[in-house]
Amino acid sequence: MLTKADFTAAQKRAAVMIRESGICISDEESQKVDVADFGLGRLEVEGAQILTLLATDRIAVKIIILFPRQTLPEHWHPPVGDDPGKEETIRVVSGDVRVYIPGEDNLKEGFIPAGQEEVYTMRNELILKPGQQIMFPPGMKHWFRAGEEGAVMYSFSTVARDILDGFTDPDIKRVTEIQEA
């Protein structure tokens, strides 16, 4: 649950970060930035801001904005009917992003949100800088966390059906609930 004021403040802050990263968006687009607290109610720790530039029944292009040290919770894109699941490539535009995927545990202490160790199971850490990218095949669990300056990145993918994503944390609700003032 987010208050309307918190939602709007996060939306504005994200739009400023997009523009500071050098990406040109319209005023209309800046007002369409979605703010996701994943139902956890601690946006600054676990959450993400997402602007969808394009979403058809075949592809999607989004801008993901993370505030400093903000963590996007561990999730994966399951098969849906004939679709083997969303294939997604993240390409960093500004800031640096710690990405966690299957593989050897080389995660630095203190990078998992406090008390959430059980729902962040991928421990192979890569650090991506502007101009670097990584592809997540369908079904691959992943999560990421912005560095000290926050981060702006593109998500290029096949058709996005966010509501069907799987999350390791059973407390997560993908759709943000907004508390009207």
Add this chain to the structure above:
Amino acid sequence: MLTKADFTAAQKRAAVMIRESGICISDEESQKVDVADFGLGRLEVEGAQILTLLATDRIAVKIIILFPRQTLPEHWHPPVGDDPGKEETIRVVSGDVRVYIPGEDNLKEGFIPAGQEEVYTMRNELILKPGQQIMFPPGMKHWFRAGEEGAVMYSFSTVARDILDGFTDPDIKRVTEIQEA
């Protein structure tokens, strides 16, 4: 046919334009910019520079760079097997782009390359500026031309099989031939 020197010069010029547009690319990527004269041998008039950031069997992301007044010839993306054809969205990053699609003829005189009137049949003109985008459904004929300052744009699409694109001009060869010095 392009000389190796012309190819390299166009590649370097395109990489500078990408970076001036605010997009961060690696040095390795800058050396992968493709230069297409479409076999017509007049690159500055009809041609394009293209950097593929991502190409899987499901999606593709490219940066298209056009020099001032350079025209990307009329073409379309046909069906291939079970695929209804490539769906492509162009989003402008810098400069302005005149896009031509089916519809009312409102094309300004002098915007078709001289002597090429017969192979530029789409005459409905839209002008896209940075942050604006347009989607071409599979099969829709389209061509575009940069303004006075050239242009940098993203192409977000389903799987790209450029070699199978259809071109209105029968003289076009999609693969650039390079004349070794």
